[in-house]
Amino acid sequence: MELEHRGIAYTFGVGRYDDGRPAEAFIDGTKSGADAQIVARDGAILLSLLLQHGCPLQVIQHALSREEDGSPQGPIGLLVDDLAGGIPSGEGEP
Helix, strand or coil, X not given: CEEEECCEEEXXXXXXXXXXXXXXXEEEXXXXXXXXXXXXXXXXHHHHHHHXXXXXXXXXXXXXXXXXXXXXXXXXXXXXXXXXXXCCCCCCCC
């Protein structure tokens, strides 16, 4: 999957267990060596470790930085929201 977030193009990938649960995440930016690419790739590694150690997606969602409307501030949040089926309930509500 390819998405743009804050003007930076990212390629996202997900490896899954046999039962369909996400097991690992991959994120790459278009400019090799750029700070945004390094942070995104390292974040995907940490997300993978959380998933492999049984941390629920909803816990990860609530831990990540969000805008006032509940949308994710970073590419990891964008991927986690996609995996979890959307913005966590209660986020972005007045």
